Amino acid sequence: MSNNMNAVVNSKAAQSIVAKNYDPMISNLTTLEIKNKTVDNYYNQIKNNFYLGVKAHYIIARDLYDANQTLDKCDYQRLVGKCGFSGSTQRKYLAIGGDYRLFSLFTKGTLPMKWTNQYLLTQLTTEQFKKVESKVDAETSASKIKELADMKKEQVKKIENMLLTFLKIEIDKSQVNVAKFQSILDKVKKGLSNIPEITIVDDRVVDVEKRISNYTQKIIAKNKKEMKKKEVKQKKVA
Secondary structure, three states, rough: OOHOOOOOOHHHHHHHOOOOOOOOOOOOOOOOOOOOOOOHHHHHHHHHHHHHHHHHHHHHHHHHHOOOOHHHHHHHHHHHHHHHOOOHHHHHHHHHHHHHHEEEOOOOOOOOOOEEEEEEOOOOOOHHHHHHHHOOOOOOOOOHHHHHHOOOOHHHHHHHHHOOOOOOOOOOOOOOHHHHHHHHHHHHHHHHHOOOOOOOOOHHHHHHHHHHHHHHHHHHHHHHHHHHHHHHHHHHHO
């Protein structure tokens, strides 16, 4: 091991990705003070700590997949709701957690850091995965995965277009407040949850809530201003 890694070599968390004896279950942050303050030393410590997040996301994916297979549909939907997972997030977690091939990469410390790239790996055929498995590492990009797997344009396009958006729900922000909007949203999601082919993607819910809240506050401020004007006029008349 090079001298540039001296600041982190004594940490098991550091060794989990720097050294060959990688242990996927090590979850301690590397908090050693870096004595030899070089770019490589800072990079190694940051990289090791960042990879703990990768481990956490993968374990979350495995847990969610297991819950999906074990709990009844109603309980599973309650779990997803408590976790606050959107439709697209849930879909990717289930694909990653349910693909046994990714577990071998996880145990070796070569699972890509970006979970979008992990999801891409789940879309490979058995033959394609074999081409990638021994060459992929934590920093492998999506373009590199496609290159290693020899993915054709048709396959890439098919993956990108696998899910289609065909309905758009609109709501009049002047007719609802945040609480009423959330109530309506819950009713819509509950109704659609009975259709297994439909994935509910609610990534913009927070943005919509903010816009409704901002509109409501704007109307309240406007009404207060008008009330003050009326009070001033009434005092003048009196």
